[in-house]
Amino acid sequence: xxxxxxxxxxxxxxxxxxxxxxxxxxxxxxxxxxxxxxxxxxxxxxxxxxxxxxxxxxxxxxxxxxxxxxxxxx
Numbered sequence: 001x002x003x004x005x006x007x008x009x010x011x012x013x014x015x016x017x018x019x020x021x022x023x024x025x026x027x028x029x030x031x032x033x034x035x036x037x038x039x040x041x042x043x044x045x046x047x048x049x050x051x052x053x054x055x056x057x058x059x060x061x062x063x064x065x066x067x068x069x070x071x072x073x074x
Contacts, residue, residue, distance in 0.1 A: 001029065012072055019072055021063075028060055032073070038064055 002009045008026035010019040021029060024045070031041045042060050046053040067073045 001033070010072055012070065014071065017070070019067075019070065024059075025063060028063060029067075032064075 001011075003026060004020075007020065007022040008029060010021065010029065011017075012019070027045070028041055031044065032038070036044070038060065042057050045056045045060065049056065064073070
């Protein structure tokens with residue numbers, strides 16, 4: 001994991017593939033690495049960004065599913 005000005009780059013060491021995530025994706029990844037559950041990350045983001053609270057759950061759930069599908073996380 002390497003932070004960038006606009007987000008984060010993740011490396012799948014097994015495949016050598018890189019994944020670039022935006023700032024919000026970087027927050028999600030960092031919180032998950034810190035041991036925060038997906039539901040708690042969703043609540044935090046909804047609290048921090050109430051203007052997007054209706055979309056946060058679907059977006060975070062889809063993002064985490066894509067990380068799992070890519071083999072970046074379990």
